[in-house]
Amino acid sequence: MEYLTNDKLVIVGAAGMIGSNMAQTALMMHLTPNICLYDPYAPALEGVAEELRHCAFEGANITFTSDVKDALTGADYIVNSGGAARKAGMTREDLLKGNAQIAEQFGKDVRQYCPGVKHIVVVFNPADITGLITLIYSGLKPSQVTTLAALDSTRLQSELSKYLHLPAAEIVNCRTYGGHGEQMAVFASTTEINGKPLNTIIGTEKLPMEDWEELKLRVIQGGKNIIDLRGRSSFQSPAYLSIEMIAAAMGGKPFRWPAGVYVNNDKFSHIMMAMETSITKDGVKVMPIKGTPAEDQELEKSYAHLCALRDEVIGMGVLPAIDKWHDLNKNIH
């Protein structure tokens, strides 16, 4: 069996539904035979390892450990879905603080055990924030950390496909940037449907404004809808898309969707958010985007939301003030 590389890929949170699917997906994509499963919850982790061994993937070398040092030592690539789920009685802030602290510890562990890691994809929510925290504490370069941010765009494609009764393949280049869900900025002008930009269709009889607003709401509630229908959180799509991201970082097929990336330019500063990117063996690069003035304004609003969330985490003491970031990570300016 040919694999893309022999590099060590670590799946963090491998005992969970997303993590276990990631491991299977990575093996089926033949990314690398050397997959290390990590999760603090040892019994389920062993169960996942057993399942994967029973698949008998040719040439696979599957290891698992609940010792973070063992897991991360020698890691070349990491995909991390190891956040905590919301539990009964937890407020939004509790969840935010809990996952922010998990990301902080993860960043520190990366710095200590695998400073030579090539690329990390962060999946656990809120990924824009957990990815940012990971980046700052790990000491890695901004080009080495991305977050899963594609689901709003793929959900937009899916909803348009259903509404217009067209195959998804005919709805090209769906793009949302900035934050996730309610905070997303839809760049309808970038989407082409049978060669026509989506923004020229919105508000016509093909897609009346009211229907478009409802459609966007369905995109925003895409995750909630899965829970309502399936009785469990979405796991197949986040797993699959994040492994597509790490595949691109390994030098595989280019990733086709927006990714969360650290942005610090004249418009947006000290933030991680969904942007147009290119992910290659050299890491992630922010690519220019061109929207209508209204779309640009949406993105600025989305950015402002993310800044408020970031500042909340600074207020919690998980992240230091922005002017101290460089002290923690020399690659952050």
Add this chain to the structure above:
Amino acid sequence: MEYLTNDKLVIVGAAGMIGSNMAQTALMMHLTPNICLYDPYAPALEGVAEELRHCAFEGANITFTSDVKDALTGADYIVNSGGAARKAGMTREDLLKGNAQIAEQFGKDVRQYCPGVKHIVVVFNPADITGLITLIYSGLKPSQVTTLAALDSTRLQSELSKYLHLPAAEIVNCRTYGGHGEQMAVFASTTEINGKPLNTIIGTEKLPMEDWEELKLRVIQGGKNIIDLRGRSSFQSPAYLSIEMIAAAMGGKPFRWPAGVYVNNDKFSHIMMAMETSITKDGVKVMPIKGTPAEDQELEKSYAHLCALRDEVIGMGVLPAIDKWHDLNKNIH
């Protein structure tokens, strides 16, 4: 995106953990873009369809329905994991009868809605029996129906790999035939470890007889062990392996493990059981196996167990007496 075929693949039981993984696996293997998800439980089914659409598999044409006629009409290939799970208070017989009746209805549906189907893989337990019932009621040829029977063999490979501290790749051609779990017949003489047949290692200090018996027990309890560790039934490995089977039937990569197949020869008659097979576009063919006299005897014992189970289902009235099978299916002699 290149697919192996454009034929319609129907996943029966697609709302479940095995079925939803099957659909993702088939799409990731690029078997066919035309995947139809069927499950009587509509909400979760829609949730699975949504998840798969959010993956944005290129060129995929995913449909879903809870109408069995819609699902099966035009089906070229079917993988069926749509059995019932054991519920509290259910006896083994209740479960057997329930799933036998589901298989009967499925066979009848195939005959009515897709008599032109090319191949069916049956996964739900006891697969030797549900596959047999499907075959008889569908009217298909024995070459067109197989059942998932590989897990005992892959679990044997996995357990040997762990015990001997060798990569799985160095444990070649693990084979169990006949029934599943406690009923399996291990053909240790067919397995090679560093060029040495496994049966010449058993009983030596490398693998003392007592350890071998314990190892076999771990193979038999492989499924139970997953439940204990993970808190849920095994789903990734049955899904993956059964899609490998249908891939072979579509003309893809040869399947590397034993499969459940209808056998009617001078030694074993009117039974479905794990055998050495070849699965190609022309269907499944039973291949000769050569064991030691002790292994042959094990297989005869396993066959006798399966005959008893088959006769139990005949006693329940789900299957008619063997001499009436030909009336139901002219391809059965």
